[in-house]
Amino acid sequence: MTIPALLHGNEAPSAWVQRWSHLVPAHATVLDIACGHGRHMRHFAKLGHDVVGVDRNAEAITAVAGLGETWCADIENGPWPLSGRTFGAVVVTHYLWRPLWPDILASLDAGGVLLYETFAAGNETVGKPSRPDFLLQPGELLNVCKDLRVVAFEEGFLTAPDRFVQRIVAVKPVNETTRPARYSL
Numbered sequence: 001m002t003i004p005a006l007l008h009g010n011e012a013p014s015a016w017v018q019r020w021s022h023l024v025p026a027h028a029t030v031l032d033i034a035c036g037h038g039r040h041m042r043h044f045a046k047l048g049h050d051v052v053g054v055d056r057n058a059e060a061i062t063a064v065a066g067l068g069e070t071w072c073a074d075i076e077n078g079p080w081p082l083s084g085r086t087f088g089a090v091v092v093t094h095y096l097w098r099p100l101w102p103d104i105l106a107s108l109d110a111g112g113v114l115l116y117e118t119f120a121a122g123n124e125t126v127g128k129p130s131r132p133d134f135l136l137q138p139g140e141l142l143n144v145c146k147d148l149r150v151v152a153f154e155e156g157f158l159t160a161p162d163r164f165v166q167r168i169v170a171v172k173p174v175n176e177t178t179r180p181a182r183y184s185l
Contacts, residue, residue: 013043014093016117020152020169021047023113023183028088031107033075034095038064044089054081075100082107089113096134101144108172111181114148115169116141120155122164136166145170151183 012018017040024030030044035053037060045051051068054075055061061072073081080103090107096118108114121137124130142153148170155166171183 011039013039014117016154016167016169017043017091017093017115020113020115023151023169023171024049024089025111025113028109028112030089030091031082031087033090033092033100033104035064035070036060038067040091040093041067044091049088052082052087075103087112089115091115093117094119096136098133105144105148105172108148110172111174112172113169114145114171117165117167120164120166122157126162126164135164141166141168147173149173149181149183152185 021043024044027048029050029052032038032040032051032053035041035055036057038053041051041053041064045067052071053061053064053068054071054073056072056074056076058072061070064070071081075081076097080100083103085107086109087107088109089112090104092104092115094117104114119129119135121132121135123135129135138155142150145168150168150170152169153167157164171181174181
């Protein structure tokens with residue numbers, strides 16, 4: 001019996017994103033940057049969140065249009081289409097464009113969660129991407145998120161498929177005057 005291959009975009013959400021989804025505030029709107037065919041938009045919509053996706057691929061955006069608000073935009077060569085808007089969570093997987101960091105961080109509400117996972121230095125030894133422009137340097141996410149509350153960080157090697165990754169979960173601080181926030185691990 002032959003098992004059909006998963007259609008692109010119907011893969012399971014990242015295990016990292018699934019593991020930390022509980023930190024996203026109830027009823028928060030979730031922004032998926034470089035959303036592709038929407039695996040993370042689907043995940044958060046099923047959890048009851050409104051979702052917004054942005055991608056430069058018009059076919060992908062058409063495929064996810066029914067899930068929530070969508071934006072077809074070249075965020076590497078054009079303006080950030082969501083300027084001035086903030087979200088309860090921002091999700092980025094398998095995507096790195098360093099000039100976008102200020103926009104990503106500015107897109108977080110107070111108490112908003114950044115869920116980020118992408119390829120890291122070393123990946124050039126096992127496959128693509130292999131260009132340094134698309135690989136995080138050691139500890140780079142920690143540096144980028146230095147003004148956020150880091151809840152979890154990992155950097156290392158994964159198999160099936162072989163890849164070097166770096167990933168972080170960080171929360172934009174809220175004025176915590178009475179007691180510190182509790183982020184369940």
